[in-house]
Amino acid sequence: MKIALIGYGAMGKLIRTLAENKTHEIAVIIDEADANLRAERLAEKLKDAQAAIDFSTAEAVKRNVEACLIANIPLVEGTTGWNDEKESIKDLVEEKNGAFVFGANFSIGVNLFYKIADYASNLFAKFEDYEAFIEEQHHSRKRDQPSGTALKLKEIVAKNIEKNFSVSATRAGHIPGTHRLGFDGAADQILLEHAARSREGFASGAILAAEWIRGKKGFYEFAEVMDEILKK
Numbered sequence: 001m002k003i004a005l006i007g008y009g010a011m012g013k014l015i016r017t018l019a020e021n022k023t024h025e026i027a028v029i030i031d032e033a034d035a036n037l038r039a040e041r042l043a044e045k046l047k048d049a050q051a052a053i054d055f056s057t058a059e060a061v062k063r064n065v066e067a068c069l070i071a072n073i074p075l076v077e078g079t080t081g082w083n084d085e086k087e088s089i090k091d092l093v094e095e096k097n098g099a100f101v102f103g104a105n106f107s108i109g110v111n112l113f114y115k116i117a118d119y120a121s122n123l124f125a126k127f128e129d130y131e132a133f134i135e136e137q138h139h140s141r142k143r144d145q146p147s148g149t150a151l152k153l154k155e156i157v158a159k160n161i162e163k164n165f166s167v168s169a170t171r172a173g174h175i176p177g178t179h180r181l182g183f184d185g186a187a188d189q190i191l192l193e194h195a196a197r198s199r200e201g202f203a204s205g206a207i208l209a210a211e212w213i214r215g216k217k218g219f220y221e222f223a224e225v226m227d228e229i230l231k232k
Contacts, residue, residue, distance in 0.1 A: 002027035003210060004049035004073070006064050007056030011078065014203045015053055022207065030056075039063050043070035051076065051210040058082040058144070065089050065100065074099030074213045078106055078206050080148030093219045101213045103222030104148030106205030110179070111226045113194040117153055117181050120192060121160040130185040132157055132165040137178045145169035149179055157181065 001024045005012045008031040016026050027049040034042065046052060046067055051074045054064050058081035068075040069092070077100065082089075093100045105111070124130045134157070136150040146154075146169040154167050177196040182189060196202075205222065212225045 001025070001211065001214060002048060002050045003207075004028045004030065004046050004052040006030040006052055006054040006060075007079070008032075009055065011055040011199055011203060011206075014199050015055070015206060018200070018203050019207050024207070035060070039066035039070060042067035046071040046073060049073055051214055053206050053210055054079055055206070061085065062089060062092075065092060065098075068100075069093065069096040069098045072098075074101070074210070074216070076106075076206050076209045076213065077102040078202065080104060081144040083148075083151070090219045097217055099213050099217050101209045101220040101222060101225065103205070103209070104152040105202065106209060106222055107194075107196060107201035108205050108208075108226070109201055110149060110194055110196075111205070111223060113179070113192070114152065114156055114223065115226075115230075116192060118156050118160070120181070120183070120190075121157040124183045124190075125160045125162075127185070129187075130183045130190075131163070132161050133182045133184065134165070134167045135170075135180040135182070136168070137170040137172075137175045139174050139176070140171050142171060145171060147177070147179070149177070153179060153181060 003019055003024050004027055005015060008029050019026060028045055052068050053076045055078040058079055061077060061079055061082040062085055065075060121132060134150055134153050136147050138147060146167050150167055179194050181192045209222055209225055
């Protein structure tokens with residue numbers, strides 16, 4: 001598959017390495033030099049690709065979606081911090097019959113963690129003595145807080161637990177992405193944790209999503225990709 005990389009920081013470079021190891025071809029790289037391109041011009045650069053993977057900035061997401069719709073290629077959106085535009089982007093993708101898959105976190109481990117969080121919060125919802133809480137930690141360069149992953153965890157837990165619960169965020173130094181879901185009671189505390197050792201899990205998941213969405217149309221969340229895989 002010919003892949004376009006939008007954003008060529010640490011994630012973009014890692015995706016290139018892993019994609020080429022899987023015999024995919026990087027057809028084009030969109031980096032900071034292209035930051036001011038309009039959607040129409042960007043679409044021209046993307047036209048030879050069969051899918052695009054975006055790890056750029058939240059501010060550029062809508063333009064990147066528009067460009068991929070014009071170029072008629074699916075987009076895997078790995079950037080976070082654009083939740084406020086989610087509904088308008090969904091409407092745009094559906095109106096133009098495009099293909100789009102996004103995830104608060106493309107790590108396969110994190111997406112399995114979501115499943116565990118759903119199951120655990122459903123159990124603890126039956127016992128009023130326990131209160132839920134979410135904690136996340138990242139390096140000081142990460143802009144959005146709480147992280148998209150923490151917000152997704154909150155959404156999952158809130159489906160089962162109606163009572164308000166705390167979501168806290170820490171930004172310092174070089175902390176790798178760490179997310180915890182806890183249930184605290186008078187007699188004990190149960191703590192579930194996911195800690196990322198490297199970016200490779202995110203990159204592998206993004207490539208998996210690009211392989212999955214090729215030939216499809218619609219607006220998808222990465223959890224739907226995982227659901228399909230888990231049913232096999």
